[in-house]
Amino acid sequence: MMIHSAFIGFGKSATRYHLPYVFQRRDTFRVKTIFDVVRRPALEAESEYQGIHFTDNLNDILLDESITLVTLCTPPETHYDYARQCLEHGKNVIVEKPFTRTLAEAEALFALAAEKGLTVTPFQNRRFDSCFLAAKKVINSGVLGKLVEFESHFDYFRPDAPDAPGDFTHGAFYGLGMHLIDQVVSLFGRPEFVHYDIRAVRNKNNPDDTFELQLYYGDIKAIVKCSHLVMLPYPKFIVHGENGSFIKLNIDQQETSLKSGIMPGSNHFGKDPEWGVLKYQNVQGEMITEKVDAGTGDYGRVYDAVYDTLIHKKPVYVPQQDVLTTMEILHRAFEQPAPALIKLR
Structure with a gap:
């Protein structure tokens, strides 16, 4: 249909x-x-x-x-x-x-x-980033054991920031934080506490361009960060558990392809030359190192999911509660000056 x-x-x-x-x-x-x-x-x-x-x-x-x-x-x-x-x-x-x-x-x-x-x-197209899917694959496998820390970054080196005044919805936190928070919520659900550090570093006349959030889930802490003043590469995802760690350096390459005019369906679209690295201790006490590849990301899966909801009556791909949790975390960031620690209602 x-x-x-x-x-x-x-x-x-x-x-x-x-x-x-x-x-x-x-x-x-x-x-x-x-x-x-x-x-x-x-x-x-x-x-x-x-x-x-x-x-x-x-x-x-x-x-x-x-x-x-x-x-x-x-x-x-x-x-x-x-x-x-x-x-x-x-x-x-x-x-x-x-x-x-x-x-x-x-x-x-x-x-x-x-x-x-x-x-x-x-x-929420970033639910279908290859780098996120690789991290999710590792977490769901259980090989890391009890998780203790999850960290995700959006980093750039863009030191120039001409005047572009606007309200909070035009800053990096609402623009990019939306994705990072949604990914965390999709993995761990609703946090108990959130700590905010949100700043305009490059140009005080503009909305925020730098943020760090710490979201607390019992013994698990999820960290999401964004900066426009990072020249040397930093891992996109870092996951630590009681049995080992996972690191993924490169971000999903779909955006890079799209900016270069390489469209979905092309042979080289979204190809990531770097795999994630997983190191853990198995039940026999052996130290195992593996490469992790989740394949090529596909933002079109949003439309596949919506089609399945509208035509085949399947559940929505982003549950309503996830959306409301993400929106509460975003909106409450500006109820008080940062840095701040809040408890979700």
Whole structure:
């Protein structure tokens, strides 16, 4: 069965992180309409977009009964209003990160979706990073024994930071922290306590560009970090347990491929030359060292999961409670100055 879909927003998010994957799924998805307040005729004319109706009239989506799924790729402050309108007009919705600005907005969207018998879900594509899947594979194998620490990074070296003022939803924490927190929540659930260190280091006129969170799960501590002032490579994932450790250096390579114009389905798309390293002591007391490969990541699996939910009535790929936990951790970060330690409600 074919899902007729539409996009609200036609910027980098839509053209880089969504449409190339949707176009690989032409047997299950047809992109019928794309709305944006600013039209881009030259881009719209490119060959891969032929057959799509482009418009600056939102009603072309809202009033089209054949469209059952809308993906939002717009600025964070617009997410709640666009998602609400789509739900009110009977559309299922995928929302780019951050899902909403506040926990209350997220709760309101879920309540409206439930009332309408519809699905609203965040675009948590980083659940399908190869590096994360490798770490998850190791954790699920149990060879590390009782876990004690999990650490995840988004690091760059981008020392220049021209003035780009904005509110908290335009900082690194809402932009990248959303992914890191969601990955932790998908592994360990709801933490008991969260410690925040959120700062604007490069330019005090801008929203935050550096953060570190420590999420506490009994004896397990999960650390998520982001900095734009890291020149030497640092591991993407570090996992320690009572029986051993796992380290994955490189981040998933899908974004690198997409930026280079290498599209999903190409032979070299998303290929990672570096595997993770796992070292542990087995039940016989032997020290084992293994390479860990989870294959190539695929952000299109978000759309596969949504298709299974809408057509085959399978559970949503990001449970509602995971979304609300992530949103609470994000939103409560700015209730008090950092550094701060909070207990989740």
